[in-house]
Amino acid sequence: MRITGATRFTGDYVATGITSYRYRRKTGGEWQALGDYDSRSGDGFNPVAVDPDLDRAYGYRRKDGRIALFARALDGSNREELVFAHPEVDVGDLIRIGRKRRVVGVTYTTDVTAAQYFDAGLSRLRDSLSHALPGEPAIGFAGASDDEQRLLVTASSDVDPGTLFLLDRGAKKLQPLLRLYPGLADKKLANVRHVFVTAGDGTRVPAYLTLPVGSTGKGLPALVMPHGGPSARDEWGFDWLAQYFVHQGFAVLQPNYRGSAGYGDAWLRENGFKSWRTAIGDVVDSGRWLVAEGIADPDRLAIFGWSYGGYAALQSGVVAPGLFKAIVAVAPVTDFATLKAQYARSTAARLARFEIGSGPHVDQGSPYRNAGAITVPVQLFHGTLDQNVDVVQSRMMADALKDKGRPAELHLYPGLAHALADGAVRADMLTRSEAFIRAAFKAPPPR
Template sequence: MKLFARLLAPLALASVPFLAHAAPTVPLEYYGDLPAIQDAVLSPSGAQTALLATIDGERVIRVLRADGTPVTQLRVGEAKIRSIEWIGEEAILLLRTETDRTRLGLGRGKYEWLRANVIPLRADRQPVSVFANQSFMANAVLGFHGIREVGGRWKGYFGGLRMGRSSGERAKILHYAPGLFEVDLQSGDVRQIAQPPANGIWRDWLVGKDGNIAVTFERNSDSGDWTIANGNGNTIASGRQRSGYIDPIGLGATGETVIYSVYDDDGEGAQRFEVPLSGGESAPVWQDTYIDQFFHQPFTGHIIGILNDNGAAKLADTAMQSRIEAALNSPSGGVTELNAWTADLSAFLLRTSGKYDSGTWYRFTAGDGQRAIIGLERPAIQGPVIGDVRTFQYKAADGLEMEAVLTLPPGKAAKNLPVIMLPHGGPTAHDEPGFDWWAQAFAAHGYAVMQPNFRGSTGYGAAFRDAGNGEWGRKMQSDISDGLRALADAGIADPDRACIVGASYGGYAALAGVTLQNGLYRCAVSVNGVSDLPLLARDAVQGSSNVVERNFDTLMGKETDLSALSPARNADRADAPVLLIHGKDDTVVPFEHAASMEDALKDAGKPVKLVSLADEDHWLSQAETRKQMLSAAMVFVRKHNPAD
């Protein structure tokens, strides 16, 4: 029920210059603020909405009645909250992460640990920290498998690690793969309901409506052999997927089947199947369909339908389908997302963003078709100060059709503009034509911002995604510069006034744009970016299974010279100033990437600056360091590529 996006029909880019009203200036730090609303969920009855919000700089959970009147407000401090879930009508499950050096015997590195806390709404109930006060459990959640009402009590299902000790020794983890545990979300009592797998086996579970294990998935991490077993332990499906792409999607609409996907190595993408829990043949389901969203029924996990990439809902229950269609067809000016819904689909929470809309949350009631605003994400950034957002089509040099998201500066003609190329991270992700705080910040300062969905991006089918395999620093990189060329050919951008900026994989692309490529950009800004592919391979593959190694070989190309595609190992080729910004607590792309790149550029006598973000992770989860990043990037870009 969480934040799945629907891409609206692309807008044709007009050949005439776009003109807007002169826009007032918004302080830069407003763009770096955390959203006033980050998440929103409906209680089981739909009578209450819980908002994860930031009010006057303080993180809170705000609970509203269906009519929008407040029930209560709970302070949650500086926690890095990833999502919230209702537990019945009287408590909230808060899922958050903490960056910490592990004391669990996993080495000396930093890890981003998931924690779970129960926040009761009633004063006579005590908060519960999942696993935290259990001497036999590590204080870490390794997988969340849903909430169920069992025997009149709300239970949560979590992956966890058991601890034990020998005489005179400190407690240590007994097995480094998680088992499955049932947690009473009122008392905090823990009961193990499934054992961890043997070494070399990956295991996952689906929990039925009754709180029992309905399905167990297993995959051999070396051979790729996989099995699906029902609650009685009987195998109901099996096969081999050498790259490990077997995905347990969920139980079917009745709870009597399981739906799973297996990736087709012959280029057909994810193939989905449904098999009865009682056994029988696996039948194809939703084949040849790109799925934007699965509709899971709250508190059962049953999949009742899908939303395809054309924005069409497909449900077996026609009455439910009409309710979803009514919600999707409510007016919107850009991207509409269905974020949450009740079990009977009588009420929905929607989020929109796009033209003149920096993010608006609504409650939609299917019965009367009413849509009521429950809050704005960025109240200080509204209306004409928001740059126009549209899609832009172009062709790569080899003829492959491309699409980019283009954000134009408010109050300026779309002609001969300075430009920021802003490739996304992932790289298996994609940008959509909604409000993007980073793109809008640059647009507000006079830049056209192009976010190319280069080959390897999701959202355009399996063949397009797979076209990125083996293309880091190659065609994935030239797809970005081909977008710059097309934007210049359209008269929108001045190709001699371009910088390239990005985070994570986008940071790699930014660095590659001035090392592996030359003569294109006046500057490059890499935020938490990959700079050294051999280092990336070491961290990703060393000590891992054959499945992981095969995946990495597929992604990079089996015989690829990683050094030749590493910006840090080609620093002597840098032809523009480089700004490196990196979180000290980044556990996805370690700070070592920034430090190595800085050293290599300095050794080569190239201009470089490194800004380290204290106590910040890969996702820029904190407002102050996000603003620090934004300020440093803007000062650097304006120095080397002035907009006026």
């Protein structure tokens, strides 16, 4: 072990968000200070891998308001150098290969996810494989033999969930091993387009638009599908949730609203809780954009979200009553104060208080506190063993809506956590939600 980290706690065993890292030289000896990293502010060097041959650690640090990849020498000098930064977006994950997890590159995502390889040979191999396979899919390296002559290769795209291949570099032979989502092999999936939604203040919000295969792209039933997080983002590629609804004839728009990760500090803002008005404003404007562009039939526009996306779906119904004719929220946050209380019982209490904050926005930004403003049918799904967002959030929301005379359904899945990682359950959720949305399109709005 070359690097170790220790999280600082307060006297009552609550995490501060600061991790102190130490390292040992290649020759051994005493542990030496590498530096502190603050997960709240993002300040400091956050190490993620060691290159034993170059005797340095790779880690993330902010540069010009974006996350960049740096390397720190482990020879006692603590000399640091920039490895890769992108002028528009944050860098993403390290690309590592083989049993020794050799670092060979880093990813970043603009309209699509790309890779900056440090290994020129693998970069050329990636390009040649992409050109050789039908549709020029995105290529990744999932594993390797010790000598890296045999590689596990992944190939995927927006219309291909992915195939795993075994490549024998010596024999120049590429053999298919496993297809992901084999049940979709005979299904024609829809292409995903990168678009920009113009928000009410003129900001261009990046988004992904998927239209049904063979459709005119006009006057369609449509869904806005905000991602979870909120410190996450949607990326170009196969998405089982979006593709399901598109296959059923819906247009699906997935906005990377302000508050999303990946675009730098200015886009992330304070986060989607403290800056909920901006984040939800972008989500609402995404629905209006679908209508203005003629893509969505205004009487058949709905919203579907999971986790923070479920929160965004509900809060959009608060701030723009009637724009979306149905709201589906899976494992949603519905009340900021209750979320803070949930984490108050854990070591993450201080981090949750920092993330959510205090002040008028806690009540104003909580759909549970403003359930009376929602004027359309709401459907909720939640696992009863959700440790990310307690099931009480959905129960409270359903009760609040019913108290206000609003139509609401709550479907609970016993024993399941936040991801509802069960194929039969997900299939049930999809079929129920589609039927609910279609029924809402035909129903008159509640008074």
